[in-house]
Amino acid sequence: MSKYLLNKFLFTVDRDPELVERYREDPAATVEMWEAEYANRILGCHRGESSSWLRFDDAERRALREHDYPGLFRLGAHPFLTLTLFIAMFERDHEPLGFQLEYARRLSHMTLPYPDIST
Template sequence: MSKYLLDKFLFTVDRDPALVERYREDPVATVDWWEREVANKLLNATVTEDSTWLEFSEKERTALREHDHVTLFQMGAHPFLTLTLFIAMFERDHGPLEYQKAYGAVMAHLTLPYPDITT
């Protein structure tokens, strides 16, 4: 389990307009490409100084491939990152605030304490 790597995925996709579209349209291929090409990139390096050890668990990969924000929340992915990216991808398909409300409503069964988001 790597909450850090889940967060890194959400963070790097959310800040790249082209990647937001790619993840919306083809999540399976985007997650596979990202894990292969980006997961180990040290973000602060301008030349290749890759890390060597970062990979998703099968459950994490599946949650990302399925756009499953409820499971991401339950795994302790940072809820701000997930929400921001998912609004960017899906708000456009709904009326005002409809998506945000539905996003919360499908999590209504979750109670405190929420999963720890500490990385």
Template sequence: MSKYLLDKFLFTIDRDPALVERYRGEPRATVEWWEAEEANRILSCIADERSTWLAFDDVEREALATHDHVRLFELGAHPFLTLTLFIAMFERDHGPLEYQLAYGAALQHLSMPYPDIAT
């Protein structure tokens, strides 16, 4: 498991409006594409030097593919990264602050200490 890789996925998708829309509409395919094509570019690996550790495990892959922000938080993904990306994807489907309130309510069952979000 790599919190860094989870956070890097969330960060890079959030920074590109086309990728936000792709992830919203085809989450599983976007996760698979990003993991296969982009994850190794994080360290500027050339094709002959691709690393095998830059991959999601099955739990991470499923949480990303199903937009499960609660599970991502439990896995250690930074909550600000999930919140900003998910606002970009889903706020348009809700009234003012409705999505943000639902996001927070879904995390209410968690108590301190929260999962470590240090990278």
């Protein structure tokens, strides 16, 4: 498991409106494409610099493909990164603040100590 890779996915997808829409419409294909094309790029560097070892594990891949933000939180994804990306994807389907309230409701069963979100 790589909390770094989960957070990198959430961060990079959230900052690209085309990736946000692609992830909303076809999460499985987006996760597969992102893992192949973006996962090993060094964050903030041009395409020429990359690593070769980062991969999602099965639990991470499943949670991303299913838009399972409570599952992502349990895996250690940063809650602000999940919230901002999922707002971008699903706020339009709810009343004002509706998605934020749904997010809070679906995470309300979590109790302290929360999963470690350090990378």
